[in-house]
Amino acid sequence: xxxxxxxxxxxxxxxxxxxxxxxxxxxxxxxxxxxxxxxxxxxxxxxxx
Numbered sequence: 001x002x003x004x005x006x007x008x009x010x011x012x013x014x015x016x017x018x019x020x021x022x023x024x025x026x027x028x029x030x031x032x033x034x035x036x037x038x039x040x041x042x043x044x045x046x047x048x049x
Contacts (some may be wrong), residue, residue: 017029
């Protein structure tokens with residue numbers, strides 16, 4: 001099935017991003033402005049076995 005389904009604006013909801021900080025998980029939305037900016041600049045990678 002190749003049919004694409006687009007959500008209307010009113011059907012969308014915000015996706016909360018969590019990250020690990022100092023040994024525990026925390027939502028990025030609760031970071032202060034400086035830490036949020038730092039999080040946006042991070043480079044993500046995945047290791048191959």
